[in-house]
Amino acid sequence: MNDEAEAESGVDAGDAVTPPATAPGRPRDEEASGRIRAAALKLVREEGYGQVSISRIAKEAGAARQTLYNRWPTKAELVLDAFFAQANxxxxxxxxxxxxxxxxxxxxxxxxxxxxxxxxxxxLRSLIAAAQQDEDFCAIFRTRFVEPRGHIVEELLRDAQKRGELGAGRDTAMLTALVHGAFWYRLLNGQALDDRLAQGIVAEIFGG
Amino acid sequence: MNDEAEAESGVDAGDAVTPPATAPGRPRDEEASGRIRAAALKLVREEGYGQVSISRIAKEAGAARQTLYNRWPTKAELVLDAFFAQANxxxxxxxxxxxxxxxxxxxxxxxxxxxxxxxxxxxLRSLIAAAQQDEDFCAIFRTRFVEPRGHIVEELLRDAQKRGELGAGRDTAMLTALVHGAFWYRLLNGQALDDRLAQGIVAEIFGG
Amino acid sequence: MNDEAEAESGVDAGDAVTPPATAPGRPRDEEASGRIRAAALKLVREEGYGQVSISRIAKEAGAARQTLYNRWPTKAELVLDAFFAQANxxxxxxxxxxxxxxxxxxxxxxxxxxxxxxxxxxxLRSLIAAAQQDEDFCAIFRTRFVEPRGHIVEELLRDAQKRGELGAGRDTAMLTALVHGAFWYRLLNGQALDDRLAQGIVAEIFGG
Amino acid sequence: MNDEAEAESGVDAGDAVTPPATAPGRPRDEEASGRIRAAALKLVREEGYGQVSISRIAKEAGAARQTLYNRWPTKAELVLDAFFAQANxxxxxxxxxxxxxxxxxxxxxxxxxxxxxxxxxxxLRSLIAAAQQDEDFCAIFRTRFVEPRGHIVEELLRDAQKRGELGAGRDTAMLTALVHGAFWYRLLNGQALDDRLAQGIVAEIFGG
DNA sequence: GTGTAAGCGAGACGGTACGTCGTGTCTTGGA
DNA sequence: TCCAAGACACGACGTACCGTCTCGCTTACAC
Structure with a gap:
């Protein structure tokens, strides 16, 4: 998704034997990435995704606009990355x-x-929105965010079935969609996400 | 939401005594409104909300850009109006x-x-996305699309409770969020929306 | 130049014997012409030609925009007419x-x-400007304003030659251009037009 | 008057010690400035100041509209700059x-x-016209065009006085207005500007 | 050391869209 | 037939972003 992320997940990461294959030239200022991510997150939180432009993030981070383009192809991917960096x-x-x-x-x-x-x-709302507008982004978002969380829930429900806490006939995939769907629906419609809602969802799923 | 709609609903609303209060000046070309709505709908369907500009809608409809601004304050309102005119x-x-x-x-x-x-x-995906990026759009979208559909389902569930087809203790608002949520979740994640899903949702809600 | 002006200069003007050949339909509200002229003059005086739009003159005069278009083809001609009506x-x-x-x-x-x-x-500055931008306007302006005033001065200078107050060899046409030119030049450059200037011009022409 | 001109003159001005103070960021494409000026000049010559829009100049020059706004605050300043660059x-x-x-x-x-x-x-006619309709334009026009030419003539007349070719009592400022006035008056009234006129003006001023 | 190669800040560039304004034409109902 | 009102097609205005580019400067490693 972005060069830096790819490098991180690359084979070299952590393997102290292989020389780091240091690229020539001046290395990236990794501190800047942090500043930029923080700025992006801050502005999106404060003013919303749509009100924030790449220029403003760059200015807020004290970085050149091009630096952002060097590292993330899109405002959406930048915000996604910033979001994940602290949400994972x-x-x-x-x-x-x-x-x-x-x-x-x-x-x-x-x-x-x-x-x-x-x-x-x-x-998160802005990320879901961005995913609707860019096929590639959507794929990444699904792989890195939606599916992992979906699997957690589905695994949990299967486990519950094994333990006899949930009827064996229930369609766990469907239940997962219901659980996450309710949460998305309320998030996307600006309704509260509170413990009462969590309790209610669980009650509907398990209580039946 | 737009002047024209208000005028229309204003005339019909209850008070038959008030004369039609024909506005002075040249009346709006209502045919143009139709053309514009159709053009907006067509372009949004084909390319998505974000890819469509007011200029293009105007050109597609054979109208002046200002005419669109005269009737709808925002691209958002225009597109929602166009979308609802046929979706309602x-x-x-x-x-x-x-x-x-x-x-x-x-x-x-x-x-x-x-x-x-x-x-x-x-x-719809692009509209939901747009709603996440624009406060005003979100409000309109909720009032004119989300809530009406929510009420239909909730009413239906309450009716089912009255008829004894659904447990009286169930939280209908919560169930509504589950129903629509599952559908949104799959829509926004590019999964199929088919009769099997409808059947499944209903089974989970009613069947338990 | 404008319909009304043509009508005024027409044969019927002042001839009470010929029936006024009353046009069919509602007659023009001549009072409106006055209001419009006054409004035009007022606004041009207060804010300058460029800052005034036809819409504003119409609003100031309490008339419909179309009424202005009916009577004068151009903002320039309207202002010209308003100017002459009190300057002649x-x-x-x-x-x-x-x-x-x-x-x-x-x-x-x-x-x-x-x-x-x-x-x-x-x-007047705005009229001179307008004359530079429209051939037709220029012709009218010259015929109705520039040349009459030029003739007055030239006639005066010829008279002075006859009376021996001005050398017989002087080119009166040239002198006229010098006199009016000096005055235009200072007007168009925002310099004062005062009695000292008048005295100075005369001194140069006559004093030699 | 425009940023670029100021920068240019700033560098050359006297202080050779100060480093050239190269501005950060990508430097302006000076070639583009030339293209834009040429386009502006061409269009104003062909169609007059009022008929030319910034968009058209940009298109004619093959530049982005914003580039023009970056360099000149106003169409007026651009055109005057273009005009003077070759008229000075x-x-x-x-x-x-x-x-x-x-x-x-x-x-x-x-x-x-x-x-x-x-x-x-x-x-020039269209520029004089524009100066009558826009205060700012007028100021620039006067500073960069009218006054320099006025000074040339006035200096020349003073010189003539020193040399005894012109009476010491003559008001050179007034004579300057007469000279330029005659020329403007004929220009603005569509009359010929030929050598005979030049000869005549000089004869009146000097010959008396 | 001194290349060489890249990152960085800054900002200009060609574009595109925005929302506003003014123009001149038109189309209503009412006078 | 005119008037007041206002919609309409058109097109310019100045602003904001976008994504790309081009500067001079700064880092690093490699020779």
């Missing part, structure tokens, strides 16, 4: 304790997400 | 036969929407 | 007393013009 | 030979101007 912590959750009912685990998962979205709801 | 037919559904289970009515409602979205799915 | 008094001067030196007559003539231009300088 | 050659005349009577020098100066106006008379 959510996905990396520890395995739940075995004695906790899966409904509670799901509820906590949703509460956690909703708590983060108090702050980053606007950014 | 869906909402205006006859009351269902009393002997049909509400689950079937809901299923048919969803199937109907899905069928329409075979054609307008891309346009 | 200058040209209609009594024959000077025979015992007054022609240099004094010329000086008084210039002082008189300059005095009027304290108020209408801006309008 | 006239003003930059060598000092006349000491043995030539100043009347001859003035005559030649006028003949020279008149010769140039064979080509640019229409353009």
């Amino acid at each position: 912590a959510i996905a990396a959750r520890p395995d739940p304790a075995p004695d906790v009912p899966r409904s509670i685990v799901l509820r906590d998962f949703l509460c956690d997400i909703f708590a983060h979205l108090q702050r980053d709801g606007a950014a | 037919a869906i909402a205006a559904r006859p009351d269902p036969a009393p002997d049909v289970p509400r689950s079937i009515v809901l299923r048919d409602f969803l199937c109907d929407i899905f069928a329409h979205l075979q054609r307008d799915g891309a346009a | 008094a200058i040209a209609a001067r009594p024959d000077p007393a025979p015992d007054v030196p022609r240099s004094i007559v010329l000086r008084d003539f210039l002082c008189d013009i300059f005095a009027h231009l304290q108020r209408d300088g801006a309008a | 050659a006239i003003a930059a005349r060598p000092d006349p030979a000491p043995d030539v009577p100043r009347s001859i020098v003035l005559r030649d100066f006028l003949c020279d101007i008149f010769a140039h106006l064979q080509r640019d008379g229409a353009a």
Whole structure:
């Protein structure tokens, strides 16, 4: 998606034996990437995706406009990257304790997400929007955001089925769409994402 | 939302005594409004909201750019107006036969929407996207599209509760979010909207 | 130049015997012409020709824009007409007393013009400008304004030659251009038109 | 008057110690400035100031519209700049030979101007017209065109006085207005500007 | 050291769209 | 037939972004 990200995920990462294959020329100022991401996130949070231009992000970050273009092909990808850089912590959750009912685990998962979205709801909305307008972006967004989160929920529901907490006949893919759908629907329509909602969704899914 | 619409609804609204209050000056060319709406719809369908400019709509409709500004304050309002002028037919559904289970009515409602979205799915996606990037657009979109459809489903679910087809304890607002959410989630993620999905949603809601 | 003006100069004017050949339909509101002329003059005086639009004159006069177009083909012609309607008094001067030196007559003539231009300088400037941009307007302006005033001065200078107050060899046409030229030059460059200037011009012409 | 001109003159001005202070960022394409000026000049000559729009100049020059706005704040400034860039050659005349009577020098100066106006008379007319309709334009026009030429003539007349070729009591400022006035008056009234006129003006001023 | 190669800040460039304004023409209802 | 009102087609205006480019300067490694 962006050069830097590719480099990070590249084979060289972490392998101290292979020489870093240092590129010639002046290396990138990685600090600048951070400043830019932070600026992007800040402006999107404060004013919304549509009100923010690349120029303004560059100015806010004290970077040249071209620097942004060098690193991210699109405002959308920049914001996406900025968003993930601090949001990925959510996905990396520890395995739940075995004695906790899966409904509670799901509820906590949703509460956690909703708590983060108090702050980053606007950014996520803008990312969903951007995904509708660019095929490539959509693919990345789905791969890196939608599907991982979908899998977490679906896995959780399957686990619940195994444990007998959820009827075996239930279509977990469908349930996943219902869970995430309810959350997206309310997010995209500017409605509150609170613990009551999390509780309600879980109740509908599990309570039946 | 636009002057013309208000005028129209103003004349018809209740008070038959008030004379038609024909505005002074040359009347608007209503045919042009139709042409403009059609052009807007066509272009949004073909290329998406973001790719369409007011100039292009005007040119496509054979009207002056200013004429569009005279009638709609924003591209957003124009496109939504155009979109709803032909989409509201869906909402205006006859009351269902009393002997049909509400689950079937809901299923048919969803199937109907899905069928329409075979054609307008891309346009709706771009509208939802636009709503995330523009506060005003979002408000209009919600008032004229999201909420009416939400009310239809919620009413239907309440009706089902009255008829005993749905547990009285269920939170109809929550269920509405689940129903529409699942549909939005799949639409926005490029997944199929077919009768099987409609059936599945209904089964989860009603069947448990 | 304008319909009304043509009508005025037509054969019927003043001839009470010929029936007025009343046109069918509603007669023109001649009062409106006055209001419009006054509004045009007022706005041009206050804000300058360029800052005034036809719409504003119409609004100021409480008339419809079309009414202005009906009567004058151009903003320039309207202002020209408004200007002449109150400026032609200058040209209609009594024959000077025979015992007054022609240099004094010329000086008084210039002082008189300059005095009027304290108020209408801006309008005249705009008329001269308009004449540069429209061939037809230029012709009218020359016929109705430039040449009459030129003839007055030239006649005056010839008279002075006859009376021996001015050398017989002097080129009166050239002198006329010098006199009016000096005055135009200062007007068009925003310099003062005062009695000192009038005195100076006369001194140069007559004093040698 | 325009940024570029100021920068140019700034560098050369006196202080050779100051480094050239190369501006950061991509330098302006000076060739483009030339193309734009040439296009402006061409269009104004062919169609007059009022008929030319910034868009057309940009298109004719093969430049973006914004580029013009970047360099000149106004169509007026652009056109005047273009006009003067080639007209100032006239003003930059060598000092006349000491043995030539100043009347001859003035005559030649006028003949020279008149010769140039064979080509640019229409353009100058439209510029004078524009100056009457726009305060700012007028100021620039006066500073960069009217006054320099006025000074040339006035200096010449003062010189003539020193040399005893012109009466010491004559008001040179007034004479300057007469000279230029006659020339403007005939230009603006579509009359010929030929050598005979130049001769006549000089004769009136000097010959008396 | 001294190339050489790239990143960086700055900002100009060709474009495109925006929303506003003015023009001259037209089309209503009412006088 | 005119008038007041205002819609209409047209086109210029000045602004804002976009994505690309071109400067001079600054870093690094490699010779």
